[in-house]
Amino acid sequence: MPELGEVAHAAKLLSTNLKGKTITKFITDAKDTLVFPSLSSQDRSQIESAYVSKRIADVGRHGKYFWIILSGGRQSDMTKKTGEYDVMLMHFGMTGWLKIQNVHSHFFPMERSRNGKKPDNYDEKAAAEPWPPKYHKFLLSTDDGIEIAFTDPRRLSRVRFLEIVNTKSDMETVEQVESELMKVEPLVRMGPDFSKVESRWSQDQFLEVLAKRRVPIKSLLLDQAVCAGVGNWMADEILFQSRIHPEQYTNKMGLKKMQLLYNMLCEVCEVAVETEGDTEKFPKSWLMLHRWSKRQKRGERPMTADGYIVDFVTVGGRTSCFVPELQKMENATGEEDDDASERKPQAKANSRTKKLKTEKEDKVVKPARTRRRTRKGDR
Template identity: 35%
Template structure:
């Protein structure tokens, strides 16, 4: 899933290619989930956007928006697999060599934008899983964050650095008895942190992901706050391009899980293990992330050879299960209830999905 860093990347490209230009043509495809679940229709979106000038773009965690010359404005969320493509621009945070991914308009598009001017800019919102959300918010551009869904979500650690202070974080941690990673992933508490960023933050803070939040010491809270801002600022500065992430980051070495004859280790030889709690996988370095207090009781360690693997994110068709046993396992997995990262509309329209994939740009 696109996280805070990846959303920062797409906002950068919107500002670079669309802001200041008029949308001369807007095409939409009806989707009663992506539009309808949040009270908008494709036809309403087309009418609201076409002929208007794009005046700006912004972000709060995993949500982003495009402001127009007059209300309403478009507020969007990518869900698990959505993205905004801009023709002839390298917007994607992972690489693909598939010929069909080069076609225009792209497959699974939900809206297409064309600007005036020469050369014109063409953009497309795509989502093959239909977990993304596109809505219209009718308010002045500078008041978007005062409206649903943004007002129900927590501060953005990059945009709201003055809010996400050490004292603020300590108050949130001590007010809840939940695994510390669960708190980081709770979008109502803090916006934008997803699975890989949460693991990276906790690794650098040397905190076990399942330790209860209210048991952290003042020194641990200080380290967690420092790590939070370090990971968020560094990843956004390079526009979520993992090729430019520091080599010592956990992210660079976590994706070998489940691969034959390839152990998950850091360059210094420290082993990476994987824990599953409530259906979510956490990458952990036991030699660094010690348990210094009580941890959640439903932690279980995953087998390195498990079929439940985190793999590099690729747009490939999912093979049909060959046996009824596999089907039963898949059905059982789909019924697991977890606190979903995106927290769509603060509890409304939540989707629980157990997809293991690499959620950032693939290395060459």
């Protein structure tokens, strides 16, 4: 799934190629009610006609969401209302992406590579693909000939068409429009984007959130209401740089570790955005560069550049990459808890009656009685 850095790259591509330009063509796949959850066939024609001739005022992002702001309101009723802005809000899901005709992008889907690195001939194959590309969900053209396609083979992405109405007489700048946009679903449920100084919590606010929760730290970092934009590999990187075990519970962390975690959260998010998710520009000390390794093909464990063995553990249903020798469980005092990994929940006493709990009901399953076989001599 595209995370914070990849979304920043997509927003940069849109800003560079669209900002200040006018839409001359806009076509959507109205049949796909998954990608377009609120778009009907009737809405499709209205949206497509309303967006044509609109000027693209700006492009923004927050976490894994990004958007295009169009100047002016919808004019399907032929009446222009001041203080109305059309916004196309997008989320890539697992396999969504933006393609711009004849414009190169360093992005490539990780699932197409076994070692997490771009194949040598990937760019050549991408350039040779026909236009419009397969699995496109909407096509957009501008007055200077730029053509953009939003693609998604698995249909897990989301595209919403919103209208932000001026509730204040002074809402004239893009920043004010974005402020109103953050009050709308689903953005209103998103936590801070730690790549932005103006968006992130202070260290004290972050520590207060940690103190109130009692969950594995990996699960907390993946919570979009806490860390918008942080996905699986970014959470692993933040924990590796903080030297924290992914299964470490938030209420069992020492103060110094929590402070270091906050600093690494901000740093990893900033670097991911600055590099726009380009792995070739990541620091050589990052764990992400070693989570996929050719050693795995030989049945060996991957290793970091310093020779530490990389291991994997499942936390909250997600595969977590970590270095056992550097990331150890701790108790609340900040000391290493050597026995934590060896502890197991105490097994309940066995009984002849087993209770099988399901989501719908609790059933009591009694053991079947065994019939005593009667021998001829016992008769």
